[in-house]
Amino acid sequence: xxxxxxxxxxxxxxxxxxxxxxxxxxxxxxxxxxxxxxxxxxxxxxxxxxxxxxxxxxxxxxxxxxxxxxxxxxxxxxxxxxxxxxxxxxxxxxxxxxxxxxxxxxxxxxxxxxxxxxxxxxxxxxxxxxxxxxxxxxxxxxxxxxxxxxxxxxxxxxxxxxxxxxxxxxxxxxxxxxxxxxxxxxxxxxxxxxxxxxxxxxxxxxxxxxxxxxxxxxxxxxxxxxxxxxxxxxxxxxxxxxxxxxxxxxxxxxxxxxxxxxxxxxxxxxxxxxxxxxxxxxxxxxx
Amino acid sequence: xxxxxxxxxxxxxxxxxxxxxxxxxxxxxxxxxxxxxxxxxxxxxxxxxxxxxxxxxxxxxxxxxxxxxxxxxxxxxxxxxxxxxxxxxxxxxxxxxxxxxxxxxxxxxxxxxxxxxxxxxx
Numbered sequence: 001x002x003x004x005x006x007x008x009x010x011x012x013x014x015x016x017x018x019x020x021x022x023x024x025x026x027x028x029x030x031x032x033x034x035x036x037x038x039x040x041x042x043x044x045x046x047x048x049x050x051x052x053x054x055x056x057x058x059x060x061x062x063x064x065x066x067x068x069x070x071x072x073x074x075x076x077x078x079x080x081x082x083x084x085x086x087x088x089x090x091x092x093x094x095x096x097x098x099x100x101x102x103x104x105x106x107x108x109x110x111x112x113x114x115x116x117x118x119x120x121x122x123x124x125x126x127x128x129x130x131x132x133x134x135x136x137x138x139x140x141x142x143x144x145x146x147x148x149x150x151x152x153x154x155x156x157x158x159x160x161x162x163x164x165x166x167x168x169x170x171x172x173x174x175x176x177x178x179x180x181x182x183x184x185x186x187x188x189x190x191x192x193x194x195x196x197x198x199x200x201x202x203x204x205x206x207x208x209x210x211x212x213x214x215x216x217x218x219x220x221x222x223x224x225x226x227x228x229x230x231x232x233x234x235x236x237x238x239x240x241x242x243x244x245x246x247x248x249x250x251x252x253x254x255x256x257x258x259x260x261x262x263x264x265x266x267x268x269x270x271x272x273x274x275x276x277x278x279x280x281x282x283x284x285x286x287x
Numbered sequence: 288x289x290x291x292x293x294x295x296x297x298x299x300x301x302x303x304x305x306x307x308x309x310x311x312x313x314x315x316x317x318x319x320x321x322x323x324x325x326x327x328x329x330x331x332x333x334x335x336x337x338x339x340x341x342x343x344x345x346x347x348x349x350x351x352x353x354x355x356x357x358x359x360x361x362x363x364x365x366x367x368x369x370x371x372x373x374x375x376x377x378x379x380x381x382x383x384x385x386x387x388x389x390x391x392x393x394x395x396x397x398x399x400x401x402x403x404x405x406x407x408x409x
Contacts, residue, residue: 015380065309083323084375154305155305194404199361203399204405205400205404238302269400
């Protein structure tokens with residue numbers, strides 16, 4: 001049986017990707033952030049998931065104002081690296097898993113989540129920076145990746161409740177994948193934590209909010225789903241609303257989870273960078 | 288394009304990209320999006336005014352782009368991810384733009400972030 005056994009939530013700040021690409025991980029500015037990633041990368045090498053279902057948001061790369069899907073799933077064989085305005089990152093192409101992606105699309109739609117199905121999907125920093133954070137600079141990405149693009153730029157994004165419920169539906173769908181013998185699936189939720197890129201309030205950071213979010217994610221995710229969009233905009237910043245995507249990850253795990261790694265650092269560019277890793281299968285939790 | 292008060296309207300210094308902003312800023316943002324394509328970046332580099340003529344923007348939006356008025360672009364319906372493509376074209380980073388929007392130098396803004404961000408510094 002295939003199962004979602006790992007959950008990773010991480011910020012996806014473009015500057016983190018640039019620091020990795022340009023070999024700046026040990027500069028005074030970046031070292032404190034990357035020191036906290038060392039344990040995560042070691043865990044990732046051991047965990048070695050076969051496939052990552054990666055919830056992220058596109059930032060005016062594949063989608064523009066003509067087409068704004070709330071939830072979109074990438075079903076192609078591979079996904080090119082997007083040119084976001086300054087040339088594509090020099091990183092391996094992202095290889096998909098069409099059989100599982102189509103199974104997810106069908107299962108999710110039949111269970112009430114009206115997914116948009118996408119083949120032509122250049123992936124931007126929202127998807128690629130989390131891979132770089134967890135894997136560094138490999139010759140090819142060790143796992144297949146199913147992109148799950150979530151609109152969080154056009155107001156309103158999907159609610160926290162809906163994101164959490166989507167995670168639940170993903171968990172159930174993975175378990176019914178017919179070709180999934182012992183397939184180890186990870187779900188990533190990306191973006192956040194508190195940050196605001198725009199307006200006179202640019203640079204907004206709210207560490208108490210972020211700390212509480214990290215503390216509650218394991219055992220009180222339903223409580224986190226009750227935070228309204230306006231509260232997120234106000235407390236986590238206009239771009240901190242990306243945190244709804246973390247709830248997709250949490251929803252895809254078992255009710256009980258084991259936290260295996262956490263890191264929080266301010267700043268990464270204009271953002272509070274957070275990372276938390278859970279092991280989420282019933283078997284792993286009871287060990 | 289007015290609408291009834293919403294409970295996020297009183298968040299200071301914040302431009303929520305809702306339907307009103309979307310409709311005001313559609314052409315401005317789609318111009319920004321076009322800079323994803325290196326051919327369009329070359330055209331914009333060659334003659335900014337001529338390239339902007341291809342886009343159905345208001346005179347105010349056009350001026351804001353030519354003058355790189357980042358805050359004004361938001362007021363005119365810009366979304367930061369779309370307008371930031373103009374900043375990236377200029378070789379600026381998000382600290383530069385954040386600094387310009389909040390009225391400080393890039394060094395001051397970067398230091399504010401290192402010191403814990405705006406909540407710690409008001």
